[in-house]
Amino acid sequence: MSMSDLVARKTPTHGWDWHDAYTVAHAVMGSVAVIFIAPAGILVARWMRSSPRWYKVHAWLQACFAVFMLISFGLIVVALRGPTRKKNTQLFDKNTVNRRHHKLGFAVTLAVVCQCIFGLIAHYTKAAAAKRSWMRWFHIIFGIVTMATSYAAIWDGFYEYDTTADNASRVPLAIRVIFWILFGASIVAYGGGMFLASKPKAPEATLPDTPMSEKEQSI
Numbered sequence: 001m002s003m004s005d006l007v008a009r010k011t012p013t014h015g016w017d018w019h020d021a022y023t024v025a026h027a028v029m030g031s032v033a034v035i036f037i038a039p040a041g042i043l044v045a046r047w048m049r050s051s052p053r054w055y056k057v058h059a060w061l062q063a064c065f066a067v068f069m070l071i072s073f074g075l076i077v078v079a080l081r082g083p084t085r086k087k088n089t090q091l092f093d094k095n096t097v098n099r100r101h102h103k104l105g106f107a108v109t110l111a112v113v114c115q116c117i118f119g120l121i122a123h124y125t126k127a128a129a130a131k132r133s134w135m136r137w138f139h140i141i142f143g144i145v146t147m148a149t150s151y152a153a154i155w156d157g158f159y160e161y162d163t164t165a166d167n168a169s170r171v172p173l174a175i176r177v178i179f180w181i182l183f184g185a186s187i188v189a190y191g192g193g194m195f196l197a198s199k200p201k202a203p204e205a206t207l208p209d210t211p212m213s214e215k216e217q218s219i
Helices: 003-009 017-048 053-083 100-124 133-165 173-198 214-218
Strands: none
Touching: 017 053, 017 173, 100 133, 100 173, 133 173, 133 214
16 A cells, blocks of 8 residues: 555544644644754855854754754654554554654664764864864765755654544645755755855965065165
Protein backbone atom coordinates (compact mmCIF):
# COMPACT_ATOMS: atom_id res chain seq x y z
CA MET A 1 0.00 0.00 0.00
CA SER A 2 1.45 3.38 -1.02
CA MET A 3 1.62 6.52 1.12
CA SER A 4 -0.99 8.19 -1.09
CA ASP A 5 -3.39 5.29 -0.45
CA LEU A 6 -2.92 5.66 3.29
CA VAL A 7 -3.57 9.39 3.09
CA ALA A 8 -6.66 8.90 0.91
CA ARG A 9 -8.16 6.30 3.25
CA LYS A 10 -7.47 8.20 6.48
CA THR A 11 -10.72 8.96 8.32
CA PRO A 12 -11.31 11.05 11.46
CA THR A 13 -11.16 9.11 14.70
CA HIS A 14 -11.48 11.58 17.57
CA GLY A 15 -11.48 14.97 15.87
CA TRP A 16 -9.03 17.61 17.07
CA ASP A 17 -7.60 16.12 20.25
CA TRP A 18 -4.60 15.96 22.58
CA HIS A 19 -2.51 14.04 20.07
CA ASP A 20 -3.07 16.49 17.21
CA ALA A 21 -2.48 19.59 19.36
CA TYR A 22 0.86 18.39 20.67
CA THR A 23 1.86 17.08 17.24
CA VAL A 24 1.27 20.48 15.65
CA ALA A 25 3.20 22.18 18.48
CA HIS A 26 6.04 19.72 17.88
CA ALA A 27 6.00 20.48 14.16
CA VAL A 28 6.03 24.24 14.69
CA MET A 29 8.93 24.17 17.14
CA GLY A 30 10.96 21.80 14.98
CA SER A 31 10.27 23.72 11.77
CA VAL A 32 11.18 27.10 13.28
CA ALA A 33 14.40 25.58 14.60
CA VAL A 34 15.45 23.93 11.33
CA ILE A 35 14.18 26.44 8.77
CA PHE A 36 14.97 29.72 10.55
CA ILE A 37 17.23 29.48 13.61
CA ALA A 38 19.79 26.95 12.39
CA PRO A 39 20.32 28.55 8.95
CA ALA A 40 20.69 31.96 10.62
CA GLY A 41 23.43 30.61 12.87
CA ILE A 42 25.19 28.93 9.97
CA LEU A 43 25.02 32.03 7.77
CA VAL A 44 26.43 34.16 10.58
CA ALA A 45 29.47 31.87 10.67
CA ARG A 46 29.73 32.08 6.88
CA TRP A 47 29.09 35.80 6.29
CA MET A 48 30.22 37.54 9.51
CA ARG A 49 33.69 36.12 10.00
CA SER A 50 35.20 39.58 9.71
CA SER A 51 33.25 40.68 12.79
CA PRO A 52 34.78 39.95 16.22
CA ARG A 53 31.31 39.06 17.52
CA TRP A 54 30.48 36.42 14.92
CA TYR A 55 31.21 33.49 17.25
CA LYS A 56 29.00 34.76 20.08
CA VAL A 57 26.08 35.33 17.70
CA HIS A 58 26.65 31.94 16.06
CA ALA A 59 26.88 30.16 19.41
CA TRP A 60 23.71 31.77 20.79
CA LEU A 61 21.70 30.93 17.68
CA GLN A 62 22.88 27.33 17.64
CA ALA A 63 22.15 27.02 21.35
CA CYS A 64 18.59 28.23 20.64
CA PHE A 65 18.43 25.68 17.83
CA ALA A 66 19.29 22.91 20.28
CA VAL A 67 16.76 24.13 22.86
CA PHE A 68 13.97 24.31 20.27
CA MET A 69 14.79 20.80 19.05
CA LEU A 70 14.75 19.38 22.58
CA ILE A 71 11.39 21.04 23.26
CA SER A 72 10.07 19.71 19.96
CA PHE A 73 11.25 16.21 20.87
CA GLY A 74 9.61 16.47 24.29
CA LEU A 75 6.31 17.60 22.76
CA ILE A 76 6.08 14.62 20.43
CA VAL A 77 6.92 12.23 23.27
CA VAL A 78 3.98 13.71 25.20
CA ALA A 79 1.76 13.47 22.11
CA LEU A 80 2.59 9.80 21.60
CA ARG A 81 2.23 8.92 25.25
CA GLY A 82 -1.19 10.55 25.50
CA PRO A 83 -3.02 12.17 28.43
CA THR A 84 -3.54 8.87 30.29
CA ARG A 85 0.22 8.13 30.36
CA LYS A 86 -0.37 4.39 30.20
CA LYS A 87 1.95 1.91 28.52
CA ASN A 88 -0.65 0.99 25.90
CA THR A 89 -0.15 4.27 24.02
CA GLN A 90 1.71 4.95 20.76
CA LEU A 91 4.97 5.70 22.57
CA PHE A 92 5.39 2.03 23.43
CA ASP A 93 4.00 0.68 20.17
CA LYS A 94 6.66 -1.11 18.08
CA ASN A 95 5.07 0.15 14.87
CA THR A 96 5.37 3.72 16.13
CA VAL A 97 9.01 3.38 17.18
CA ASN A 98 9.93 1.86 13.82
CA ARG A 99 8.45 4.73 11.78
CA ARG A 100 11.00 6.48 9.56
CA HIS A 101 10.10 9.98 10.75
CA HIS A 102 10.58 9.00 14.37
CA LYS A 103 14.00 7.54 13.64
CA LEU A 104 15.02 10.65 11.71
CA GLY A 105 13.75 12.91 14.47
CA PHE A 106 15.64 11.06 17.18
CA ALA A 107 18.81 11.05 15.10
CA VAL A 108 18.55 14.79 14.39
CA THR A 109 17.93 15.69 18.03
CA LEU A 110 20.93 13.67 19.14
CA ALA A 111 23.07 15.09 16.32
CA VAL A 112 22.16 18.69 17.23
CA VAL A 113 23.26 18.20 20.84
CA CYS A 114 26.50 16.57 19.67
CA GLN A 115 27.07 19.35 17.16
CA CYS A 116 26.94 21.97 19.93
CA ILE A 117 29.61 20.04 21.82
CA PHE A 118 31.71 19.66 18.65
CA GLY A 119 31.42 23.39 18.04
CA LEU A 120 32.84 24.22 21.45
CA ILE A 121 35.69 21.79 20.96
CA ALA A 122 36.40 23.16 17.48
CA HIS A 123 36.45 26.75 18.74
CA TYR A 124 39.13 25.98 21.30
CA THR A 125 41.19 23.65 19.10
CA LYS A 126 44.43 25.23 17.99
CA ALA A 127 45.49 25.06 14.36
CA ALA A 128 48.34 26.28 12.20
CA ALA A 129 48.19 29.89 11.08
CA ALA A 130 45.60 30.64 8.36
CA LYS A 131 44.31 27.05 8.49
CA ARG A 132 41.31 25.33 10.06
CA SER A 133 41.92 22.56 12.54
CA TRP A 134 40.71 19.06 11.74
CA MET A 135 38.00 19.50 14.39
CA ARG A 136 36.62 22.57 12.65
CA TRP A 137 36.42 20.68 9.37
CA PHE A 138 34.63 17.83 11.17
CA HIS A 139 32.26 20.37 12.76
CA ILE A 140 31.44 21.86 9.35
CA ILE A 141 30.88 18.52 7.61
CA PHE A 142 28.88 17.07 10.50
CA GLY A 143 26.77 20.23 10.53
CA ILE A 144 25.95 19.91 6.83
CA VAL A 145 24.92 16.27 7.32
CA THR A 146 22.81 17.24 10.35
CA MET A 147 21.01 19.98 8.43
CA ALA A 148 20.35 17.69 5.46
CA THR A 149 18.87 15.09 7.81
CA SER A 150 16.80 17.79 9.54
CA TYR A 151 15.23 18.94 6.27
CA ALA A 152 14.53 15.32 5.36
CA ALA A 153 12.85 14.80 8.74
CA ILE A 154 10.56 17.80 8.18
CA TRP A 155 9.56 16.66 4.71
CA ASP A 156 8.89 13.15 5.96
CA GLY A 157 6.96 14.67 8.86
CA PHE A 158 4.44 16.15 6.42
CA TYR A 159 3.48 12.65 5.31
CA GLU A 160 3.63 11.39 8.88
CA TYR A 161 1.02 13.96 9.92
CA ASP A 162 -1.14 13.21 6.88
CA THR A 163 -1.40 9.58 7.94
CA THR A 164 -1.65 9.91 11.73
CA ALA A 165 -3.72 13.03 12.50
CA ASP A 166 -6.83 12.02 14.42
CA ASN A 167 -8.87 14.76 12.73
CA ALA A 168 -7.79 13.48 9.28
CA SER A 169 -6.42 16.88 8.28
CA ARG A 170 -3.46 17.22 5.90
CA VAL A 171 -0.50 19.57 5.67
CA PRO A 172 -1.56 22.37 3.27
CA LEU A 173 0.15 22.56 -0.11
CA ALA A 174 1.16 26.16 0.62
CA ILE A 175 3.27 25.03 3.58
CA ARG A 176 5.05 22.45 1.44
CA VAL A 177 5.79 25.08 -1.23
CA ILE A 178 7.07 27.58 1.36
CA PHE A 179 9.27 24.85 2.79
CA TRP A 180 11.00 24.32 -0.55
CA ILE A 181 11.38 28.05 -1.16
CA LEU A 182 13.07 28.60 2.21
CA PHE A 183 15.18 25.49 1.75
CA GLY A 184 16.40 26.76 -1.62
CA ALA A 185 17.07 30.24 -0.22
CA SER A 186 19.26 28.83 2.55
CA ILE A 187 21.23 26.73 0.06
CA VAL A 188 21.82 29.74 -2.20
CA ALA A 189 22.87 31.93 0.73
CA TYR A 190 25.28 29.30 2.08
CA GLY A 191 26.70 28.57 -1.37
CA GLY A 192 27.18 32.27 -2.00
CA GLY A 193 29.12 32.58 1.24
CA MET A 194 31.36 29.68 0.27
CA PHE A 195 31.99 31.22 -3.15
CA LEU A 196 32.97 34.57 -1.70
CA ALA A 197 35.18 32.94 0.92
CA SER A 198 37.03 30.99 -1.79
CA LYS A 199 37.92 34.11 -3.77
CA PRO A 200 41.41 35.46 -3.03
CA LYS A 201 41.41 38.80 -1.31
CA ALA A 202 42.73 41.70 -3.33
CA PRO A 203 45.96 43.19 -1.96
CA GLU A 204 45.69 46.55 -0.32
CA ALA A 205 46.51 49.44 -2.59
CA THR A 206 49.80 51.19 -1.87
CA LEU A 207 50.98 54.58 -3.04
CA PRO A 208 54.02 54.58 -5.33
CA ASP A 209 57.29 55.78 -3.86
CA THR A 210 57.95 59.25 -5.24
CA PRO A 211 60.75 61.57 -4.31
CA MET A 212 59.73 64.35 -1.95
CA SER A 213 59.89 67.87 -3.20
CA GLU A 214 62.18 70.44 -1.58
CA LYS A 215 59.13 72.10 -0.03
CA GLU A 216 57.94 68.81 1.54
CA GLN A 217 61.42 68.09 2.85
CA SER A 218 61.57 71.46 4.55
CA ILE A 219 58.35 70.85 6.51
